[in-house]
Amino acid sequence: GESVGLHLPTLSVQEGDNSIINCAYSNSASDYFIWYKQESGKGPQFIIDIRSNMDKRQGQRVTVLLNKTVKHLSLQIAATQPGDSAVYFCAESPHSGNTPLVFGKGTRLSVIA
Amino acid sequence: DSGVTQTPKHLITATGQRVTLRCSPRSGDLSVYWYQQSLDQGLQFLIHYYNGEERAKGNILERFSAQQFPDLHSELNLSSLELGDSALYFCASSVGGSWSIQETQYFGPGTRLLVL
Numbered sequence: 001g002e003s004v005g006l007h008l009p010t011l012s013v014q015e016g017d018n019s020i021i022n023c024a025y026s027n028s029a030s031d032y033f034i035w036y037k038q039e040s041g042k043g044p045q046f047i048i049d050i051r052s053n054m055d056k057r058q059g060q061r062v063t064v065l066l067n068k069t070v071k072h073l074s075l076q077i078a079a080t081q082p083g084d085s086a087v088y089f090c091a092e093s094p095h096s097g098n099t100p101l102v103f104g105k106g107t108r109l110s111v112i113a
Numbered sequence: 114d115s116g117v118t119q120t121p122k123h124l125i126t127a128t129g130q131r132v133t134l135r136c137s138p139r140s141g142d143l144s145v146y147w148y149q150q151s152l153d154q155g156l157q158f159l160i161h162y163y164n165g166e167e168r169a170k171g172n173i174l175e176r177f178s179a180q181q182f183p184d185l186h187s188e189l190n191l192s193s194l195e196l197g198d199s200a201l202y203f204c205a206s207s208v209g210g211s212w213s214i215q216e217t218q219y220f221g222p223g224t225r226l227l228v229l
Contacts, residue, residue: 034217036220041222042222042223043115043117043203043205043220043221043222043223044156044203044205044220045115045220046217046218046219049217089155089156091156100146100158100161100169100171101158101218102158103155103156103157103158104155105155106155
């Protein structure tokens with residue numbers, strides 16, 4: 001499949017370990033955040049989202065943490081699997097419901113079997 | 114499979130040419146969004162249509178245009194193509210027309226455009 005972003009930050013993780021992918025957002029007015037996963041040759045796939053009135057949200061094997069004080073978002077993947085290898089994007093919504101999502105550049109997660 | 118379809122999957126053309134990319138949203142979705150993804154770039158929002166009407170515009174060049182038809186499929190037209198237009202073009206769809214937490218966007222597989 002084609003490469004999405006040849007110069008993305010890369011995180012290499014051993015299979016079975018936990019992964020933490022970080023994202024710094026720019027707009028303190030952003031009140032909605034999403035993580036997307038993009039596998040090679042495919043479109044972005046929604047993973048999990050969080051509103052600004054929360055600081056943590058859990059899904060299946062994934063947890064999103066939001067620190068509004070330092071404008072930081074993280075995605076934690078538990079027991080990382082080879083199928084988790086992909087590029088992960090965070091996105092922010094500057095003004096809930098009224099403006100387009102702003103996507104980060106992405107982080108490439110590489111799982112070592 | 115997100116339920117969003119895009120055609121063609123690959124497109125190779127020459128500078129100065131015009132191409133049309135097509136997107137069919139998920140069944141029941143009224144919104145269509147177009148994005149451009151270049152190497153080393155994140156997703157850049159181009160334009161949003163809701164139920165046939167333009168709802169929001171992003172960094173879309175004047176050489177690019179889009180429309181959404183009564184059957185809700187959408188087309189993105191790229192004209193006077195330049196080398197720098199080579200990119201992945203994604204379409205996404207959602208149920209409603211806002212950008213809120215209720216409107217998860219589901220992405221299609223993309224069209225890879227190569228301008229030579």
